[in-house]
Amino acid sequence: MILFEAKDVTKRFATQTALDGVSVSVPEQSIYGLLGPNGAGKTTLIRIINQITAPDSGELFLNGRPMRQEDVNIIGYLPEERGLYKKMKVGEQALYLAQLKGLNHSEAMRRLKYWFKKLDIIDWWDKKVEELSKGMQQKVQFVTTVLHEPRLLIFDEPFTGFDPINVKQIKEEILFLRERGATIIFSTHNMSSVEELCDNITLINKAHTILEGSVEKIRHEWAGNEFEIVFAGEVTPSPNGHFTVLSSAFDEGKSKVLVKAAEPVDNNAILSAMTAAGTVLSFNPALPSMNEIFIRVVETKNRESAKN
Secondary structure (H helix, E strand, C coil), rough: EEEEEEEEEEEEEECCEEEEEEEEEEEEEEEEEEEECCCCCCCHHHHHHHCCCCCCCCCCCCCCCEEEEEHHEEEEEEECCCCCCCCCCCCHHHHHHHHHHHCCHHHHHHHHHHHHCCCCCCCHCCHHHHCHHHHHHHHHHHHHHHHCCCCEEEEEEECCCCCCCHHHHHHHHHHHHHCCCCCEEEEECCCHHHHCCCCCEEEEEECCCEEEEHHHHHHHCCCEEEEEECCCCCCCCCEECCCEEEEEEEEEEEEEEEEEEEECCCHHHHHHHHHCCCCCEEECCCCCCCCHHHHHHHHHHHHHHCCC
């Protein structure tokens, strides 16, 4: 089931077009990556979803019906620009923001204590926000974003300011929220996080959608003629007319070999040569990373635009 859908959304600011007919379809209880270079239009789309600004044309749907103003009450939004009041105490501010989300005092306190303990920030309750590091402030704002248990969560660069340990913790919490039923739109430049977290993505460049689909399907579609073979023992196959060896590494009793197939690709001929060289434990396409795909797609589209 699709929880959120944007159809042919266009938004212009003076002479600049921020979005030009962009469509997004986000399945329920999924993590959806909204990707693109700086200035591509991602933040504009996020602001439109949050009804901070309105599209010039296009439609937004929630649960199959047109979105209404009151739907912002079931959205949790963590913006890239942080918005905590620096002179207020952490607990006082978190409680204030929770009550703005519609929680009464006792329920807000119960949930805040749960999350503060879970993220190991309970000792910060009486500190002023300005006393906290950027990463610590980010944790507090993460809590205030998820506290009212919104059905749709929107995270815009949620890992900014975090060290690797805290990045890992917040990733685990995002997965936990999905398991509990939340649908998540996730905007980031960190492509390794996309591979770890996202089920589907849309890549926007210069106001247009240039790539969309499931992460797994996209990686397979963009795979080249390269294969990764794992052998038992130390093995380096001899190249022939069907492939060349790009790299070979031996570790812990296994050899990992990367080969590039010749055109046209004959998988059977390559596999036959591998089994003749040694005991094959696995034979798989070498899938490109989302970072590699991101760069290739954007650069290709930019070259095409420059020609036109």
